[in-house]
Amino acid sequence: MKLRHNPASPYVRKVMVVAHELGLADRIELLSTAVSPVESNAALAAENPLMKIPALTTDDGQVLFDSPVICEYLDSVAGGGKVFPAGGKARWTALRQQALGDGILDALILCRYEIAARPEEKRHAAWTEGQMRKAHQGLAALEAEDLSGPRTIGPITAACTLGYLDFRFPNDGWRQRHPRLAAWYKGVETLPSIQATKPPAS
Ligand code: BEZ
Numbered sequence: 001m002k003l004r005h006n007p008a009s010p011y012v013r014k015v016m017v018v019a020h021e022l023g024l025a026d027r028i029e030l031l032s033t034a035v036s037p038v039e040s041n042a043a044l045a046a047e048n049p050l051m052k053i054p055a056l057t058t059d060d061g062q063v064l065f066d067s068p069v070i071c072e073y074l075d076s077v078a079g080g081g082k083v084f085p086a087g088g089k090a091r092w093t094a095l096r097q098q099a100l101g102d103g104i105l106d107a108l109i110l111c112r113y114e115i116a117a118r119p120e121e122k123r124h125a126a127w128t129e130g131q132m133r134k135a136h137q138g139l140a141a142l143e144a145e146d147l148s149g150p151r152t153i154g155p156i157t158a159a160c161t162l163g164y165l166d167f168r169f170p171n172d173g174w175r176q177r178h179p180r181l182a183a184w185y186k187g188v189e190t191l192p193s194i195q196a197t198k199p200p201a202s
Helices: 010-021 042-047 067-077 088-117 125-143 153-168 179-188
Strands: 002-005 029-032
Touching (some): 002 010, 067 088, 067 153, 088 125, 088 153, 125 153, 125 179, 153 179
16 A cells, blocks of 8 residues: 655544554555645646545555545454444544544644745735634534543544644643643553654654
8 A cells, every 4th residue: 555645744644543553554655745735746636636645545556535534444454343433323423523633633734824835914814713713612622522432533533633733833722721632632642653653843
């Protein structure tokens, strides 16, 4: 399997945490890929027309995206029902938690692009505030989730979301606002799958 990879992407991190949790990391070749909201990338577009990472090429040549699809595919390669519960309430809880974490990341990345990629005079402060509001409301909802059970895609996504906040928004102060989430994250930060996928020093 080949994975379009960038160590700064929290969605790529999610896929790699799942791969480590399932014992599949050694079977994935990492293809270092630059990403930009404005530049074209023909090689990436040939695999994923949306020009987004992660994109996974399976051993039989199929290209899969985005991260929820790739993570569920890896789960199936590992036998199924491991990080994606097979059914019932546990499955819907895990999928909801994944959607919540991914949604927070979507808002944070839009803020990141606005702040890091746009000249200051062209930035739209109200728009950034609106995205940050979504991220903060999402974090408040994450605080209310039970993340302490089995390590499904829900807690895995939550860990990658909090890791991205620390990486790109180190002054956010989420630990003060959400002590329960902070206490949970302290416990998962040391897991081998989380340690092995840490983003680069920014
Ligand atoms: C980042 O540098 O923050 C980033 C890189 C790739 C995807 C998303 C975010």
